[in-house]
Amino acid sequence: MKEAIWGTAQRWFPDRQIYHRSDGQVRYFAISTTLQVSALFAATVLAGWLCFTTVSVAFHGRAIAAKETQIEEERVQASRLIAEAQASEATAISLVESQSAEFDRTAVEFQLRHETLRQLVEFAEQLSGSIMEPSPELDDGRVLMAATPADPTPREARDSLVSLASLSEDPEDQINYLMGEQDLVLAQAEDATETRLENLRAVLRLTGLNIEDVVASGRDTDEQGGPYEPIVMDASFGPGLELNHQFSSRINRIAARMLEVNELERFSMEGPFGEPIAVPHRRTSGFGVRLDPFNGRPTQHRGMDFGAYRRAPIVATGPGEVVYAGWRGGYGRTVEIDHGYGFRTRYAHLHEIAVRRGDTVERGQQIGGMGSTGRSTATHLHYEIWFNGSAIDPDRLLRAGRYVQ
Missing domain, CATH: 2.70.70.10 (Glucose Permease (Domain IIA))
Known part of the structure; x- marks a missing residue:
């Protein structure tokens, strides 16, 4: 088998001599079959290697391109996930800040209501007046005092507020409970003021005079002064924060009633309502x-x-x-x-x-x-x-x- 292959190689690649003549001298080179086969084999191996590397490079470039495409897709996906996470984080932070701001606003409004009630109580304590019978009557038995007007502001029951405070530990529920307690105090002050005012009006109507004119005359003659310090604080602790409109209106209404009570009580204390003789007459x-x-x-x-x-x-x-x-x-x-x-x-x-x-x-x-x-x-x-x-x-x-x- 080897001899046949070698014979074929000798036939295809017989020994050859290459003559080279230079300067009158003749030289030759002998190229044997073995050398030719070796050169062919080397050329074949080199060509095969070149083809292999060329094909490898071509296919490797496609793989690299595909890998780069996959990497880019993964990068885009990662960027999207990061963006979504950042958006979720921003939303959560915004929600926390919003809830915190709302809680702060509620707390500050509670402080405003508390301070306003404190001023209202102090103002009520300054009101002077004597004790009068609750329902003055005429000789025929008719009661002079008008009924106390209905409160336009609905009031929440105390029991529901107490149960809310006892069942919940939420700070906002606790604040709502305290505000409800303030409303109850305010309701009591309003009822007492309205009752006192109607009683005073009923008594003073017995004089047959226009009480508004009488009180106005007293304002004109009294020597009074001092800085103006309103009992209701409409100014806010923060931008755009004001007392609840319903609460503020109610405070203004009660304060006005208290001022009227104060004026009427002053008149009842300073007017000539006594008997002129200190003994039976x-x-x-x-x-x-x-x-x-x-x-x-x-x-x-x-x-x-x-x-x-x-x-x-x-x-x-x-x-x-x-x-x-x-x-x-x-x-x-x-x-x-x-x-x-x-x-x-x-x-x-x-x-x-x-x-x-x-x-x-x-x-x-x-x-x-x-x-x-x-x-x-x-x-x-x-x-x-x-x-x-x-x-x-x-x-x-x-x-x-x-x-x-």
């Missing part, structure tokens, strides 16, 4: 037209007459300043007191006078003794009340005074 003549005791002709009687014993203590019917103390024509010895709010009282026919002009007197303070000086038929007190320059029936204020005292 009787009424001898009323206000209005009567027959003159001296000439028997009809005359206008601008006051009321009270009878008692000589030198019975005559007292001021309200706090004020003595603007006249002395003899005044037919009135005899007379004392006049300015009570503010446009009111003046006159006490006439006194036996003696115990005060001087410019003195400040309190309700119930003795200003003289009953007598019969001036144009008088017997020992008695002539008592007048003047409002803004006009005489009014003293019985109106005496009747209201039964509930004010």
Whole structure:
């Protein structure tokens, strides 16, 4: 087999000689069959290697390209996942910040409500006033006090608020519970204020005067001042934060009622509502037209007459300043007191006078003794009340005074 192959190789590649002539010299090179076969084999191996490497490089480039494509896809997928994770993180952070801001807003509003209620309570404690019977009546038994108006703000039951606070430990539920407690306190303050206000109005209506005009007269004459500090704080702790509108409106309404109560109570304390005689007495003549005791002709009687014993203590019917103390024509010895709010009282026919002009007197303070000086038929007190320059029936204020005292 080897000999056959070798024979074939010798036939295809016989020994050859290559002659080379140069400078008259002839040289030759012998190329044997073995050398030719070896050269062919080497050339074949080299060609095969070149083909193999070429094919390998071609296929490897495709693999590299495919790998790069896969890597790029994976990179894009990773970028998308990262972007989604970042978006989820941003959403979570935004939600936490939003909830935190809402909680802070609720907490600050609670603080505002608490501070407002504190000011309201302090303001209520400053209100002065005497104790009055709750339902003044006329002689025929009719009740004068109007019913308390219905509260336009619905109130949540206390039991539901307590159960909410006991079952939940959520801070927001606790704050809602505390706000509910504040609403209950506010409701009690509102009811008490409305009841007190309606009671005062009912009592003062007995005077037959326009109470708004009376209070306005008191504002004009009082010497008051100071910086303006509103009880309701509409200013916010943070941008755009204000008290709940319903709560703020309710506070304003109650504060206005309290101011009105304060004014009416001041008037009830400072107005001439007391009895002018400090001992048991009787009424001898009323206000209005009567027959003159001296000439028997009809005359206008601008006051009321009270009878008692000589030198019975005559007292001021309200706090004020003595603007006249002395003899005044037919009135005899007379004392006049300015009570503010446009009111003046006159006490006439006194036996003696115990005060001087410019003195400040309190309700119930003795200003003289009953007598019969001036144009008088017997020992008695002539008592007048003047409002803004006009005489009014003293019985109106005496009747209201039964509930004010």
